Amino acid sequence: MASPIGVAIVGASGYAARELIQILLKHPGVKITTATSRQDEAPRLDALHPSLAKRIDLTCETFDADRIAEKAAFAFLALPHTASMAVVPALRERNVKVIDLSADYRLTDPQVYEDWYGHAHTDVAGLGSAVYGLPELFRDRIPTAGLIANPGCYTSTSILALAPLVAENLIERTGVVIDAKSGVSGAGRSPKLTTHFPECNESFSAYSVGRHRHTPEIDQILTTVAAGQGEAVEVIFTPHLVPMDRGIFATIYAVPRQAAVEHDLLDLYRSFYADSPFVRVVNHLPATKDSAYTNYCDLTVRVVRGRIVVLACLDNLIKGASGVAVQNLNLMLGCPEETALI
Known part of the structure; x- marks a missing residue:
C-alpha cells in the first residue's frame, strides 16, 4: 500500500x-x-x-x-x-x-x-x-x-438548487428569490455580539439584506451554468440567522418560462444529479436534521401558483x-x- x-x-x-x-x-x-x-x-x-x-x-x-x-x-x-x-x-x-x-x-x-x-x-x-x-x-x-x-454553505445550497433549472433554460434569469437560513456556526467561532447566546437564542433575524457577499458568487456561477443563453442570472439573496448550531435551509422562488409540471421537474433534478453521490433529490419536504453531520445536500421541487419553489438544505460545516x-x-x-x- x-x-x-x-x-x-x-x-x-x-x-x-x-x-x-x-x-x-x-x-x-x-x-x-x-x-x-x-x-x-x-x-x-x-x-x-x-x-x-x-x-x-x-x-x-x-x-x-x-x-x-x-x-x-x-x-x-x-x-x-x-x-x-x-x-x-x-x-x-x-x-x-x-x-x-x-x-x-x-x-x-x-x-x-x-x-x-x-x-x-x-x-x-x-x-x-x-x-x-x-x-x-x-x-x-x-x-x-x-x-x-x-x-461556501449558502452558495452551495443555492447553486445546487438552481443549476438544473438554469442549465435547461426553464426559468427567468432575474427575479429569482433565495430566502436562506443558517445556523449560528455559519458565522464562525470568533465571538460576535450578534451571535452571543442571549442575543441570538429564541430570536430569528435577517442580515446583510441586499448586500451579502455571496450574492455575486451565486450570480457568477449560475451565469456560467447558463453559458450561451444570453442574459446573466441575478438573484435576490436574503440570509437569516436561526438559533441552531448548524445547517442551511433555502426556499427559492423562480418564474418559469413556460408552464411547469412538478413530476417533470423532479425527474429533471434526478437526471441532472444522477452521477452526483452527495445530492439527494427527495419527494418529501427536507429538513436540516436530515442532512446534519453528513455531506449530503437534500433537494426537492414544488410548483405553487405557477411558480417553481425549490427547497434545499445541507450541513454548513460539512457539505x-x-x-x-x-x-x-x-x-x-x-x-x-x-x-x-x-
Whole structure:
C-alpha cells in the first residue's frame, strides 16, 4: 500500500477546520502532517478542539511555506476572507496544491471582489487560475487544478438548487428569490455580539439584506451554468440567522418560462444529479436534521401558483465547507469521491 500523502491545515482553530480534521482522520490515503494557527502561543490541536483528544498528536506552528512544502503536498486553507490571498502564492510557488475554504478565489473579477469585500485582490494571477470547487458542476476541471476555490454553505445550497433549472433554460434569469437560513456556526467561532447566546437564542433575524457577499458568487456561477443563453442570472439573496448550531435551509422562488409540471421537474433534478453521490433529490419536504453531520445536500421541487419553489438544505460545516473540500481532494487524488465521507 502506498504511503499516505501529507496534508496541511492552515488556520486550524475554527469550526470548519475541526470538521475537516475529523474527516481526514478517517481518510486512508492522507495524513495530517502539519497545522498552523495565528495565535501567539503554539497550541496543540486537541487543546483547540478537545474532541480530538487521543485522536491526533500535533502541535500548531506559525505559517511557514517552506516547512509546509517539506511536509505536505496539499494544503487546506481555513483562513478568514482576505487572509488566504496573502499565503497562496508562496504555497503555489512551492508546488503545494491548495484547497481554499475562504472566498478569496471564488470571484473571477478582481474589481467585483474589491467592491463586495472592500479589499483589493493581491493575487490576480491566482484568481484567474483557480477552479471553483463544486464537484457537481465542475468535476471535470477539479482533478488537474492546483488551486481550488472551495464554495461556501449558502452558495452551495443555492447553486445546487438552481443549476438544473438554469442549465435547461426553464426559468427567468432575474427575479429569482433565495430566502436562506443558517445556523449560528455559519458565522464562525470568533465571538460576535450578534451571535452571543442571549442575543441570538429564541430570536430569528435577517442580515446583510441586499448586500451579502455571496450574492455575486451565486450570480457568477449560475451565469456560467447558463453559458450561451444570453442574459446573466441575478438573484435576490436574503440570509437569516436561526438559533441552531448548524445547517442551511433555502426556499427559492423562480418564474418559469413556460408552464411547469412538478413530476417533470423532479425527474429533471434526478437526471441532472444522477452521477452526483452527495445530492439527494427527495419527494418529501427536507429538513436540516436530515442532512446534519453528513455531506449530503437534500433537494426537492414544488410548483405553487405557477411558480417553481425549490427547497434545499445541507450541513454548513460539512457539505457547505469541509466535506466538499474533501470531495475536491478525492478528485485531485484520483480516489473515489465518497472516500472518508460516507
